[in-house]
Amino acid sequence: xxxxxxxxxxxxxxxxxxxxxxxxxxxxxxxxxxxxxxxxxxxxxxxxxxxxxxxxxxxxxxxxxxxxxxxxxxxxxxxxxxxxxxxxxxxxxxxxxxxxxxxxxxxxxxxxxxxxxxxxxxxxxxxxxxxxxxxxxxxxxxxxxxxxxxxxxxxxxxxxxxxxxxxxxxxxxxxxxxxxxxxxxxxxxxxxxxxxxxxxxxx
DNA sequence: AAGAGGATCATCT
DNA sequence: GATGATCCTCTTT
Numbered sequence: 500x501x502x503x504x505x506x507x508x509x510x511x512x513x514x515x516x517x518x519x520x521x522x523x524x525x526x527x528x529x530x531x532x533x534x535x536x537x538x539x540x541x542x543x544x545x546x547x548x549x550x551x552x553x554x555x556x557x558x559x560x561x562x563x564x565x566x567x568x569x570x571x572x573x574x575x576x577x578x579x580x581x582x583x584x585x586x587x588x589x590x591x592x593x594x595x596x597x598x599x600x601x602x603x604x605x606x607x608x609x610x611x612x613x614x615x616x617x618x619x620x621x622x623x624x625x626x627x628x629x630x631x632x633x634x635x636x637x638x639x640x641x642x643x644x645x646x647x648x649x650x651x652x653x654x655x656x657x658x659x660x661x662x663x664x665x666x667x668x669x670x671x672x673x674x675x676x677x678x679x680x681x682x683x684x685x686x687x688x689x690x691x692x693x694x695x696x697x698x699x700x701x702x
Numbered sequence: 703a704a705g706a707g708g709a710t711c712a713t714c715t
Numbered sequence: 716g717a718t719g720a721t722c723c724t725c726t727t728t
Contacts (some may be wrong), residue, residue, distance in 0.1 A: 624722070
């Protein structure tokens with residue numbers, strides 16, 4: 500199982516990533532919450548909320564490359580967020596990793612996150628997830644299926660998913676492109692962007 | 703339990 | 716000059 504399973508549409512790849520195991524720098528975690536992101540208006544998956552909506556250039560180049568690579572970006576100046584690139588070479592798509600359940604190396608993750616963090620919160624939220632696994636902007640563009648990479652991904656069998664709108668996006672705010680595993684304490688809370696139009700207004 | 707606000711800076715207009 | 720694919724803390728029910 501490898502990159503060929505991520506070569507399709509973002510929402511399909513997102514489903515595949517639920518339950519997958521992400522290993523980075525002494526910590527392994529099972530992915531329990533993700534969000535799908537598409538590409539430009541003239542591509543197969545137009546998505547105004549995506550970093551790649553306005554075409555390739557700047558930080559988003561990795562999103563236009565082949566699947567199975569890590570796309571990292573900095574959010575609000577401070578936090579690092581991690582995506583798994585999906586689709587195929589030349590067509591932008593990615594899946595944001597929003598929350599994971601730490602199964603190996605909880606002490607290491609705790610040392611990175613701080614002493615008072617409860618186990619379920621170690622990798623809850625995209626910024627916290629990267630912090631727990633030691634993922635930084637230096638990791639942008641690495642191959643997640645290369646045995647020599649510092650961060651690696653192992654896919655498993657598909658699991659049943661719950662869906663809902665994506666967190667914090669002001670565009671396409673009603674699109675149900677967030678997926679998570681039911682009854683998981685690690686899933687982050689939903690917050691609609693204050694800038695998004697009223698629910699149901701448009702997409 | 704839920705909502706409001708501020709920190710902070712790379713990227714884009 | 717404005718805008719966030721966030722997170723933490725403080726205030727209000």
